[in-house]
Structure formats: C-alpha cells, structure tokens
Amino acid sequence: xxxxxxxxxxxxxxxxxxxxxxxxxxxxxxxxxxxxxxxxxxxxxxxxxxxxxxxxxxxxxxxxxxxxxxxxxxxxxxxxxxxxxxxxxxxxxxxxxxxxxxxxxxxxxxxxxxxxxxxxxxxxxxxxxxxxxxxxxxxxxxxxxxxxxxxxxxxxxxxxxxxxxxxxxxxxxxxxxxxxxxxxxxxxxxxxxxxxxxxxxxxxxxxxxxxxxxxxxxxxxxxxxxxxxxxxxxxxxxxxx
Amino acid sequence: xxxxxxxxxxxxxxxxxxxxxxxxxxxxxxxxxxxxxxxxxxxxxxxxxxxxxxxxxxxxxxxxxxxxxxxxxxxxxxxxxxxxxxxxxxxxxxxxxxxxxxxxxxxxxxxxxxxxxxxxxxxxxxxxxxxxxxxxxxxxxxxxxxxxxxxxxxxxxxxxxxxxxxxxxxxxxxxxxxxxxxxxxxxxxxxxxxxxxxxxxxxxxxxxxxxxxxxxxxxxxxxxxxxxxxxxxxxxxxxxxxxxxxxxxxxxxxxxxxxxxxxxxxxxxxxxxxxxxxxxxxxxxxxxxxxxxxxxxxxxxxxxxxxxxxxxxxxxxxxxxxxxxxxxxxxxxxxxxxxxxx
Numbered sequence: 001x002x003x004x005x006x007x008x009x010x011x012x013x014x015x016x017x018x019x020x021x022x023x024x025x026x027x028x029x030x031x032x033x034x035x036x037x038x039x040x041x042x043x044x045x046x047x048x049x050x051x052x053x054x055x056x057x058x059x060x061x062x063x064x065x066x067x068x069x070x071x072x073x074x075x076x077x078x079x080x081x082x083x084x085x086x087x088x089x090x091x092x093x094x095x096x097x098x099x100x101x102x103x104x105x106x107x108x109x110x111x112x113x114x115x116x117x118x119x120x121x122x123x124x125x126x127x128x129x130x131x132x133x134x135x136x137x138x139x140x141x142x143x144x145x146x147x148x149x150x151x152x153x154x155x156x157x158x159x160x161x162x163x164x165x166x167x168x169x170x171x172x173x174x175x176x177x178x179x180x181x182x183x184x185x186x187x188x189x190x191x192x193x194x195x196x197x198x199x200x201x202x203x204x205x206x207x208x209x210x211x212x213x214x215x216x217x218x219x220x221x222x223x224x225x226x227x228x229x230x231x232x233x234x235x236x237x238x239x240x241x
Numbered sequence: 242x243x244x245x246x247x248x249x250x251x252x253x254x255x256x257x258x259x260x261x262x263x264x265x266x267x268x269x270x271x272x273x274x275x276x277x278x279x280x281x282x283x284x285x286x287x288x289x290x291x292x293x294x295x296x297x298x299x300x301x302x303x304x305x306x307x308x309x310x311x312x313x314x315x316x317x318x319x320x321x322x323x324x325x326x327x328x329x330x331x332x333x334x335x336x337x338x339x340x341x342x343x344x345x346x347x348x349x350x351x352x353x354x355x356x357x358x359x360x361x362x363x364x365x366x367x368x369x370x371x372x373x374x375x376x377x378x379x380x381x382x383x384x385x386x387x388x389x390x391x392x393x394x395x396x397x398x399x400x401x402x403x404x405x406x407x408x409x410x411x412x413x414x415x416x417x418x419x420x421x422x423x424x425x426x427x428x429x430x431x432x433x434x435x436x437x438x439x440x441x442x443x444x445x446x447x448x449x450x451x452x453x454x455x456x457x458x459x460x461x462x463x464x465x466x467x468x469x470x471x472x473x474x475x476x477x478x479x480x481x482x483x484x485x486x487x488x489x490x491x492x493x494x495x496x497x498x499x500x501x502x503x504x505x506x507x508x509x510x511x512x513x514x515x516x517x518x519x520x521x522x523x524x525x526x527x528x529x530x531x532x533x534x535x536x537x538x539x540x541x542x543x544x545x546x547x548x549x550x551x552x553x554x555x556x557x558x559x560x561x562x563x564x565x566x567x568x569x570x571x572x573x574x575x576x577x578x579x580x581x582x583x
Contacts, residue, residue, distance in 0.1 A: 052474055078476035090471040092464040094579060103460050106476045148475075 005030035005156060005187050006051065011060035011070075013043075013050045020046045022211035023060070028156070028204075033178060033188040035198045035219060038208035039233065044191040045087055047208070048158045051189075052084045053077045064156070079106070081155035085162060087191075089145040093134025097125055097144055100133050104148040111152075118147045121177045139170030146177055156187045163194050175201060199223040207232045265576040269540045276548040284429035289547045295435035297543025298442020299504060303497030303516065304523040304535050305449060306490025312466035312530020312579050314483045316378055317385055320392035321520065322513030323399035324491045327369060328362035328498025329508045330407050333414045335361045343417040351417035355437075355503070362499045363492040370491025374484055396514060403510040411509045414502050438500055445493075449532050462486060466530040466579045519546075522561050526568045528575025537576055538568075 004027035013021035021043050028034045036044050049055045051062060053074040062070045069077055078084070092100055101110055101118075119126040122143035128136060133144055142162055149157050159178075163171045171194070178201045181188060192198040198205070202219035215222070215232050222228055273290055280286045307321045335358040336343055342354035377395045381387040415421075416434055423430045453459035461482055465472045469479045494513075501516060502508040523542050527534030542561050549560035568576065 054470060054474065073478075074470075074473040075476050075478045078474055084474045086471070086474075090468055090474070092467050092471070094463055094467055095460065099460050103457070103464055103472075104475050 003030060004028055005065055006189065007061075007063040008047070008051070009061045009063070011047075011050060011057045011062060013046055013055055014058045015046070015055060020211055021050060021057070024208075024211065024213055026206055026213050026216070028187060028189050030187055031185065032203035033182055033190055033201045035202035035205045036189065036191045036208060037193075037195070037198065037205060037233070042208040043211040044208055045160055046211075048084065048086075048160050048189070048191060051077075051158060052082065081153075083149035083154045083157045085145050085149045085157065085159040087160040087164065089141050091133045091136075091141050091144050091148070093132065095133055096130050097133055097136070098129050100144055100148055101125075101151050104151045107152060114151065118151065121180060122147055122173065139166050139173075142166060142170065142174065143177075146174065150181060150186070153184070154186055156189065157181070158189050160191045161193060162190075163192065163197055171197060195223075265534070265537055265572075268576075269537060269544070272541060272544050272548075276544060279548065279552055284427065285551070287426065287429035288431060289551055290544065291431045291435050291439070293544035293547035294540065295432075295438040295442075295504070295543070296546060297540040298438050299497055299500045300516070300519050300523050300542060301442055301536050301539035302445055302500060303494050304520045304527075304539060305445070305532055306486075306493035307520060308524045308527060308530055308532065308535045309462065309466070309486050310490045311524060313462060313469070313486050314378075314382070315385075316382070316392075316487075317388045318378065318392050319389055319517070320373060320377070320395040320399070321490070321494055322515075322517040323373075323396045324366040324370065324494035324513070325498040325501065325516060326403060326508075326510060326513035327399065328366045328495025329414075329502035329512060330403055330412075330498075331362040331365050331495070332358040332499030332502055333407075333412060333508055336414065336417075343415070346418055348419045351419045354417055355420070355499075359496055359499050362495040366495025366498070367488045367492035370488040371484065373491065374487040378487070400510040400514070407510075409510070411507050414506055414508055416503050416506065420503075434503060438504065441496075441500065445496075446532075446536050453532060458485075463579070519561060522565045526565050526575055528572075528578030530579030531575070531577040534575055534577035 006026075006028040008024050008026040011021050011024040012019070024043070024047055026036075026047070036047065038044050046055065050057050053069070053072055053076075057070055060070070061068060064077075064080055064082065067080075069080065084090075092103070095103070101115075122140075124136070124140045125143060125147055128140065133141065136144065146159070146162060149159070162174050162178075166174070175197050178188060178190070182201065188201075190198065190202065199219055199222075205215075205217065205219045205222050206213050207215040207222075209232075215228075222232075276290065277283075277286045280289065303321075303325055307318065310316055310318055310321075336354060339354040339357065342350050345351060373395060377391050378388070381391055420434045420437060423432045424436070425431075451459075453463055461472060461477055465479055465482050472482070473479050498513065501512065505512070519542055523535055523538040526538035526541065527536070541564060545560050545564055546557060550557040553560075572578075
C-alpha cells in the first residue's frame, strides 16, 4: 500500500455535548479513491468536516502529507490543496455558475484547458455559465459543487455523498468525473451510500460505526465478501445499490 | 477526457415567477405616481419627490453598510448610529477648519470642502469601526442578545464621548455658500443640497453594485453573506472579510452622518440613534444582506415620508412603519433577502 497522504490517529470530535467521533484512526493512501462507508449517523460527515477544520478535533492527530493539520484553520487547510464537496453541495445560489467557479480558483482566473475539461465532464455548466446557480436543478448543482472543488488541481478532494437524491443519468456523470479525477494525481476520500458506485470507483474502503472505524481494507475484498458486509453493516451492502 | 451525454434540464422560471421577482422594482415609480395623483400640484410634487429621493439616498448610504454587516456577519449592530453621529461631528469640525473654503463663492471650492469633510469622517469612522469590531463585536459573534447589549452599550459610550469632546448642546452646521438655496425648475423649487445628496447616493449605489458584482472582493462578500463556512473551505479567511466589511459599513455611516448633518443643519449626540429607526426599517424592507433591496427600501421610505408629511402630517411618523408592515405581509423576508431571517 502506498504511503498515506492523510492520516487520522485517535481523533475525537465533540459537537456541543455530543461525542461524535470516538477515536477515529484512518489512513488515506496517496492516489486513487478511498471510500468511507457506514450507516447514517456513524460519523462520516463529521470525519470530513473535522479533516477540513470546520469542526475541531478535541483530541487526536490529523496529518496531511506528514504535516500536523489538526489545529489549522479551515482556509489554511484548503490552501494546502484540500477541497471539500459538502453533502448539501454548498453552492452560492446568488452567484452565477461562472462566479462560483471564479471564486473557487484561488490562484487566479481558471485555466481555459481546465474549464474545457470540466465542460466535458459536466456539459450543463457551459450551457448555464451565466445563470444564477440557485436556478439549476439538483443534479446540475452537484456538478457545479464538484467542478468548483476541482477547478484547480488539488491533492485531496473530500466528497460527501455526491449521488444522494440524484437521477441515474446524473449519477453516471458523477461516477465518470470521479474516475477521470482518479486518473490524475488527485486523491479522493469519498463518503457514499451507493455501494454500486463506491465499489466501482473505490480502491480502499473503511467502514465506520458509532464514531469509530471498524474495518479498513481493499474495496475488492469487501465487495466480494457478503459475509463481511453482513458482519460490518448488519445487512448486505447490495441492499444499498 | 471524455464528455457525458447528459441532457441539460434547466428549471426556467415561469412568467408569474419573473413578475413576482421583479415586482419590487415597480414600487418606487408606483409610489411616485400615487404621490402625484394625491398631491395634485406638479411643482409641489417635484419638490417633494426630490426631497424624498435625497432623504432616501442619505438613508441608503447609512443602511447599506448595516445590511451587509447583518447579512455577512449575522451581527445586529445597534451601535451603527454612533458612526453616523461621529461622522457628522468630524465633518462639522473639518468644515469649521475650512471656513474660508465654505464661504467662497466658487462651487468647486465648496465641493472640495465637503469632499474633505466626507473623507475625514469616513477615515475616522472606518478606524473606529476597526476598534469597535475587534473590541466589542468580535467576542460576541453568534449571540444576538449579547450583540444587542454590547453594541447598545458602545452607542451610549460613544454619545457620552461626543458630549465630552463637542459638548452636550445641539450644534448648528451651515452648508457651504453655493449649496444653500434652491434652483427653480419651471415653477418647482428644488434645493441645491438635495440634488447633491441624490448624486452622491447614486454614485455610491453604482460603485457598490460594481464592486459587489464585478470584483472578486464583491463576489466574496456576496458568497460570504450566503455561506461563510463554504467561503472558508475554499481557502479565504472570512474573519478578514468581516473586518473589512465592518470598517466599510462604519465609514459609509460616517459619510451618511456628514450628509444628514448638512441636510438637517443641526447635529446632536443623539442624531445617530434617532435616524437608526429609519435605517433599520429600510434594512428590513430591503431584505437582510441585500444592497439592491436596501436601495429600493430607502427610496420608498424617503418618498413616503415626504408625501405623508405634506398630505397627512399627523400620520407622517407612522407611515414608514405601516409601509414596513405591508411589505412584510407581502414578502415576510423583505423585498430581496439574501439571508433568511432566523
């Protein structure tokens, strides 16, 4: 297994009086797609938000490329090359598609070849370039949210349930985008409930339960072992398809 | 890198949705027309309309900063009136120092005096805004009750400091020589100073519209109003943005204070807190965080105040509150809310 790009070591996160992450230990290897699975409320979103510094770990260590980022502020974490696609997409409805992307390109105007690549992945973004993002459909908003995260080359992209509530045609588009992104140097940490998609794009997988990682290994191993799925998740992951 | 075969599906707004979206734009002309029909005399209507627009522009100048602070920082700043008052007193002091310029018969020299007074007022209120945000507001982010209490406290302290520096009495402030009196347009009287106020208000509105829509700072402010957390996740420090907007809002209040002081020709330590009632009404009518909504709201309040004062003097005070109630019954979040009220 390659050297981990991101490491979480015994991370605990409290939100008000709730103890959400209870010692998460996780390694995300450089390159490829690591998938984080788990039932609702297991702590997947909290894990991503804690990595991003949106909620701070109360104890434990988060390292990115060997550097301790546990106490860094969110903008400093983002400037290290970590992008975040939140579950609610987090697009700026009042801004146009163009303005959303311009804002995400922190090192200058978006490169034209990068834009062409994004338009290839998500054609509606070109069609509705000057439309307010709030007027897009749900699927188009998700495309914009992902495009915004990868408008510039990133080292790590955290993606939280990108296919939730989307039509099958849009899910295909999201999968292709993840697969293309995987071919670049970008590492992806993907939280996903759609096991069919997760197993097609994922290289490694970790399963969370009650704020802890209860399994880590190769995706192929979990996908091919229904007993393990039953044991880890309490039901066959095929039920999630 | 291959493309995908997704058919774009755009949720185009229906005609009724477009009409609903743009309806507030018709309010100012409709109110002006209703005023014309009610007043009956064209010259009187012109005089009142220019007065109303000038008043609206000055309220807009004071309210525009407040609505951005509301929207971006979720801060209820009752101390905003302090910057209006300080701006007026600083402007008065500078105009006093430039007495030779203000009594000069040259329009340009008079305008230069007003410009310098505005510059000084904006500079000092901007710096005070820096101190106010760091010392008073920053510790209470996220707590509306504490914000109300500490910013009210800040306002009271500022008023007392003004008493100490400039004394407790109302001070008369004279307009520069060439800004006194009126132009006669046909048979209508139009005060010169009110025209200047309209011009400054329009220039400011155009500049704010340009900055908010055409610059990256403006994009950041608009994005921050909507979702500050996501702005941070993109790599921008929202705290610096907060501070910059707070300082700009304070400086705009200072500008409004100079303009309002010259309009009323009397300044007191309480003038800021008195005008804040209208400022808050305008912010609420416009919708939290919306500069465009704030502009329309200010025009409505300015025109209605003047028409009502002429037609129904006893109802003038309640007319703006009635306007706010009607707007909120129609659009509970205001005309163009950027941030939904919690």
